[in-house]
Amino acid sequence: MLARRTFLTGTAAAGALALVGCSGRDTQPTPTTSAPSPTRTSASPEEIAPSVAGTVVEGLNVPWSIVFLASGDALVSQRDDAEVIRVSPDGATTGLGPVPGVEVRTGAEGGLLGLAVDPDEDDVVYAYVTTAADNRVVRMRLEGDTLVSPTVILEGIPLGSSNHQGGRLLFDGEGSLFVSTGDSGSADLAQDRGSLAGKILRVDRDGEPVDGNPFDDRVWSYGHRNVQGLAFDADGRLWASEFGAQETDELNLVERGGNHGWPIVEGESDDPELVAPQATWSTDECSPAGLAITRDTAFVAALRGQRLWSVPIGPDGAGEPSALLDGEYGRIRDVVVAPDDSLWVSTSNTDGRGDVRGGDDRILRITL
Structure with a gap:
């Protein structure tokens, strides 16, 4: 067993999240407040100068999720191949085999989506997958260059006909797993706290609710349309990137028990x-997927x-985005965020919606 690792993408304790109440309905527990409610002000981040240092690897198939092992190697999910590959910092790749049970439908957004590595056991890998029946989370063990013993820990996440599957996984420093789900194309499910669709969930390593969840079930927040990015900031606050419908995409500071509005607004x-x-x-400007802080x-x-x-983000919220x-x-x-504090960025031009360029898809390395 390895010591708990701390990455800048966030392994802060969930108890440090901004626990801000957001509903006056009698049926909803009122979260306690541990941080002020964020407001819209200008943040003053550390001065950074992003620069593309080069291509780590190319010729990939829809590289959906990148997570790092303690060795510095990355595990990458290839969405439509339903295969996990290991990528070393010098770009060498090793196939770890397909994740069983994954159903890929041409032109759809499902398949092999998010990955997460257990913060205490580097050889335990979690994956969010689309099957013929549902979306689910499976746990596997990495033995050498093979993923073995797949075990379903969370199932029954509603399946969209072609999109709105969600799919991001993120551990906090206490071993709780956050899971983002889409509304499965049925917008009203995002407001139905009895449904797993349109939510951010918090579960333990076996997929069970974590003590301290706001509704004594798996739900951490609700009213989400399609969250595909999750990250903690340096203060332990959880942020999410979220697809809009016709007009507006969002970066959200997630609140425990919070109703984030979809489809009401x-x-x-x-x-x-x-x-x-x-x-x-x-x-048109965004359609947000992954998120790193x-x-x-x-x-x-x-x-x-x-x-x-x-x-830029700060104690009072987010500042003006720049491209x-x-x-x-x-x-x-x-x-x-890679172990050397650079960014690894994956393209998605082989997903049926982009213009494929020579070498696609690729992972870029960006220094700050």
């Missing part, structure tokens, strides 16, 4: 019962927007 709202987003974009800056991968957004890599590499799927 898309984007900004002055309703005190709902959690307002910290930053917004038009759906380092140096008081949130980096948001943009698919339709074909860029990487940089958003990086604008159109240079096509659709951007994931962004993570």
Whole structure:
């Protein structure tokens, strides 16, 4: 067993999250407050100068999720191949085999999605997968260059016909696993706290609810349309990037027990019962996927927007976004903080919605 690792992408304790109440309904427990409610002010992040240092690896199939092992190697999920590969910092790749039970449908957003590595056991890997019946989370063990003993720990997450599957996994430092789910194309399920769709869930390593969850079940927050990015900041606050419908994409500071609004509202709202987003974009500018936070800056991968957004964040919320890599590499799927404090950024041009370029898909290394 390895000592708990701490990465800048966030392994802070869930108890340090901003626990801010957001609903006055009698049926909803009122979360206690451990941090002030965020407001819209300018943040002053550490001065950074992002620069593409080169390509780590190319020729990948829809690299959806990147997570790092203690060795410095990364595990990468290939969505449509349903295969996990190991990528070393010098770009060498090793196939670890397909994840069993994954159903891939041409032109759809499902398949092999998010990955997470247990913060205490480097050889235990979790994956969010689409099957013929549902979306689910499986736990596997990494033995040498093979993933073995797949065990379903969470099933019954509603399956969208082609999209809105969610799919991001993120551990906190106490071993709780956060799972983002989409509304499965049935918007009303996002407001139904009895459904796993349109939620951010918090479960233990066996998929069971964690003590301290706001509703004594698996739900951490609700009213989400399609969260595909999760990250903790340096203060232990959970942030999420979220697809809008027709007009507005969002960067959200997630509140314990919070109603984040979908489908009651898309984007900004002055309703005190709902959690307002910290930053917004038009759906043409963003379509956000992966999310990473380092140096008081949130980096948001943009698919339709074909860029990487940089958003300063601070104790009072988020500042003005600025665009990086604008159109240079096509659709951007994931962004993570590597052990050397660089960013690894994956493209998503082989997903059926992008223009494939020579070498696609690839993972870029960006220094800050």
